[in-house]
Amino acid sequence: MILSLRALRSLILGCLLTAGSVLSPHVAAAATTAQSHGVRSYHAHPTYALLQMNVCSSGYAGCYPGTEYPKILDEVVARIEANHVNAVTLNEACSGDVAEIAARTGFHYRFATVIYNGAPLSCKSPEGRGFFGNAVLTKEAIRASEDAPYSVFSGVEQRRWLCVTTARRIDVCTSHLSTDGEAPGSANSTQCLELTQVLASRGRPTIFAGDVNRHASCAPKGHWTLTDAAAAKDPGIQHSYGNLVTPRLEIEATTYTDHDALVVRVRLPH
Incomplete structure (x- = not known):
């Protein structure tokens, strides 16, 4: 036969x-x-996972008592380990806390200090936790990083973006935009346009996640948009953008911060 x-x-x-x-x-x-x-x-398509959290850690914001510090740090570490992520983006973080998270997980990190009332803001309650700002942590080594302020901001808190390039030639970015609304001409709207330009110029596979304090997307042309519109806490204002393929979003309820967590999974190119 x-x-x-x-x-x-x-x-x-x-x-x-x-x-x-x-x-x-x-x-x-x-x-x-x-x-x-x-x-x-x-198996021919490896995945890449990112965790996004606004951790409300400055010690000044009204949400800070709910973090029950240092329980918020334990929650971040637990979510990194449980989700087997490659990268983490953190908003409203403290530099010393980020260093501790990196030490506990073995991740590499970069931190962007936010200027407040013309100077770096020292985190409090307790003191000695470094300065207030945003962070990117990655499992792979970081080869380069960039951060810069936006041209405008509202109130006394400067707003910045932060991007890192990993050893896998993937760029991971984050930002925390102003809270003055997304109407045309607002600081938030201007920052959104500038963030679009930053992400469009990366020239590599890129994934962004952050608290953008708006519902409309800041993603460049050719990038997808995922949001936490289904979150229980302050929905719709944490976003993720990227030009990697097959994005998938998971929203996880949090215990010790006022925003839910986002876990974004994508497929990597060969």
Whole structure:
């Protein structure tokens, strides 16, 4: 009896799968690829995961008592470990706390200090936690970083963006925009336009996440937008943008901060 090529492949795959524990995941993936006539298997597309949190850690904001410091730090570390993320973006963070999170997880980090009333703002309650600002942490080494203030901001709190380039040649960015509304001409609206330009200029696979204090997207053309519109706490104003493929969003309820957490998963290019 002469078997067709398709039948022969199916027979071989069936024998391999019957072997059970003898078959390694890599061999199984290769067999599945052969049966599907060159369709790439899931394992051919590695994933990249990012955790976004606004941690309300300055010690000044009305939400700070709810952090029950240092329980907020334990919550961030637990979510990093439970979600097996590659990157973390944090808003309303303190530099000393970010250093502690990095030490506990083995992540690399960069911190962007936000100027407040013309000077860096020291976090309080307790003292000695460094300055207030935003952070990006990554599992892979950080090869370069950039941060800069926006051209305008409302009130006494400067607003900045921060981007890092990892050893995998992926850029991870974050920002925390002003709270004066998203109407045309507002500081928030101007910052949004400037953030669009920053992300459009990266020239590499890029993923952004942050508390943008608006519902309309700041994503450049060609980037997708995900938001926490389904969150229980202050929904719709934390966003993620990117030009990596197959984005998927998970919203996780938080205990010790006034925003829910975002977990974004994407597929990486070859």
